Amino acid sequence: EVQLEESGGGLVQPGGSLRLSCAASGFTISTYWMAWIRQAPGKGLEWVANINQDGGTKYYVDSVKGRFTISRDNAKNSLYLQMNNLRVEDTAVYYCTRKLVEYWGQGTLVTVSS
Amino acid sequence: QSVLTQPPSVSAAPGQKVTISCSGINSNIGINSVSWYQQLPGTAPKLLIYDNNKVPSGIPERFSGSKSGTSATLGITGLQTGDEADYYCGTWDSSLSGYVFGPGTKVTVL
Numbered sequence: 001e002v003q004l005e006e007s008g009g010g011l012v013q014p015g016g017s018l019r020l021s022c023a024a025s026g027f028t029i030s031t032y033w034m035a036w037i038r039q040a041p042g043k044g045l046e047w048v049a050n051i052n053q054d055g056g057t058k059y060y061v062d063s064v065k066g067r068f069t070i071s072r073d074n075a076k077n078s079l080y081l082q083m084n085n086l087r088v089e090d091t092a093v094y095y096c097t098r099k100l101v102e103y104w105g106q107g108t109l110v111t112v113s114s
Numbered sequence: 115q116s117v118l119t120q121p122p123s124v125s126a127a128p129g130q131k132v133t134i135s136c137s138g139i140n141s142n143i144g145i146n147s148v149s150w151y152q153q154l155p156g157t158a159p160k161l162l163i164y165d166n167n168k169v170p171s172g173i174p175e176r177f178s179g180s181k182s183g184t185s186a187t188l189g190i191t192g193l194q195t196g197d198e199a200d201y202y203c204g205t206w207d208s209s210l211s212g213y214v215f216g217p218g219t220k221v222t223v224l
Contacts, residue, residue, distance in 0.1 A: 047213035
């Protein structure tokens with residue numbers, strides 16, 4: 001059974017940093033593109049970033065370019081999202097996904113507030 | 115402002131059929147496949163339709179998808195109370211080099 005489990009969310013002040021992790025099980029991430037998608041409270045879905053199988057190709061939504069970095073560790077079957085210089089508008093549930101989008105994790109909440 | 119357009123809401127009585135439209139442009143729906151996602155209240159989204167009209171294993175055949183030109187449509191037949199949810203279309207936009215979602219459509223069973 002495919003499972004994606006996010007962790008690392010929490011409350012952070014504007015300008016702060018967080019690193020989200022996604023542990024995959026039931027499949028080997030090395031053969032799949034992976035992605036992060038977020039959903040602000042009461043709002044719709046927004047693609048954040050995705051990364052190819054070997055980590056050599058990455059795409060980001062304009063609003064996070066230069067602040068967020070997507071990465072992966074295929075040996076650990078894990079996906080990551082390093083988020084720096086966080087803004088209030090980054091507050092959302094962040095979902096880890098296999099491809100765009102076959103499977104979704106349950107999400108982890110990131111709250112940016114002073 | 116979403117790149118894709120969906121109606122904010124649709125409703126119908128139990129057993130009836132609803133359709134949800136998703137409108138885009140050539141650089142997204144026009145040349146890339148469309149997926150549909152269902153998000154039940156308080157839960158993570160789930161894949162409903164992929165590659166315009168393919169139904170994943172485990173999804174009832176009451177759900178169907180189609181695409182024509184720069185528009186796609188999700189159909190739900192035999193509407194049930196358990197179908198009350200938000201439905202999103204999504205596709206890759208080759209001009210933006212990014213994945214785009216519609217704003218979502220809330221389905222209400224009367």
